[in-house]
Amino acid sequence: MRRVFVADTLVPGQSLVVDGQTGHHFARVLRLEVGETLVVAGTNGPHDAVAVSVDSKRGTATLEIGGGTPRRDPIVRVLIVQGMAKGDKVDEVIQRTTELGVWGVWITAMERTVGRLTADRASAKVVRWQRIAEEAASQSQRDIVPQVAYYSAAPGLQTVLAEVSPHRVLLLDERETKRGIRQALKSSTSNWRELPGPVVLVVGPEGGFSDAERSWWVDTFRAESVTLGGRILRTETAGLVAATAVFCESGELGG
Structure with a gap:
């Protein structure tokens, strides 16, 4: 409808x-x-x-x-922090993860981001991205339109992320080989319906995270590095897969 x-x-x-x-x-x-x-x-x-x-x-x-009418949105809030990617990859991330049910998609420039946005271009991009999110939310019968935002530097992101009081921050890191996302999620909580804040999934750009970024996320938000398995996923795929794992573990996919 x-x-x-x-x-x-x-x-x-x-x-x-x-x-x-x-x-x-x-x-x-x-x-x-x-x-x-x-x-x-x-x-x-x-x-x-x-x-x-x-x-x-x-x-x-x-x-x-x-x-x-009955609500359709997940009880669990999932926030994707997506490293700025090239071309239309961000459009795809926003569309697909909105359909799945994420609470927000925050795009951020990272050290290995190619093609940073000027202030004017960033404003125009956010308007476009928010429209993509609204169209996807309507198509998938969501109760809300996920918030889409852009941050050009870590300090601005740090302030707003601290305000939402994340429950967990998971770094989707290609260097991690031992601790899988499923293992991390199973130790997350015994009651998914009473989480104090969102589960944050951090996705690097095409070149991945730098060592300094890994350290910043750990020091600032006690982020945990997790693997999505033995395959190396594209930046536009990783967040969707990780969000699916969260919703599956929390019973939001009909389980």
Whole structure:
């Protein structure tokens, strides 16, 4: 079912006008019709809604909010800190991990990042990445749109990451050969539904982590290096595989 995301608390019976880019998409691209039902995901969860009027010229739709619907998002919050990668690889990371159910994707420049972003380019990229996340969240019937952000240096990342109080920080390190991610996750907690903060998965760029970065993550966040097995995965693949392992271990994949 089609889904709209709004930063509002929803109340059954209220009238909600959807405009801007989202309204244009629903009214003129998807051709939403009066009487059609959809889901509106607000700050207090998803709700049923029905279109009561659609203005294709203005690109707006008015919805009447109904009752709440079952939540679909994972209880466990997974945050991916992705080393900035070349080309459209970040787009793929955001799309696939959003579909899977991650809580956030934070892109950061690392020592071996190729092609750093200027401030202007970074702002434009974040807008594009957030739109990709919203489209993927809608397609996969998420309750939230993951937060996408870009950090050009470790100090800025350190401040915001400390604010979310990570439960665990796992460094997906090609040099690690003994401690696997499954072993690390099994020792994580006895109750996945009561984690105080997100599980953070740190993925290096194409060239991997430098020794200084490994030390920084260990010293700053007590990060644990883990392996994903004997294969060397691409940077755009590693986070998706690791997030899948977290959701599998926590029972979020239907187990």
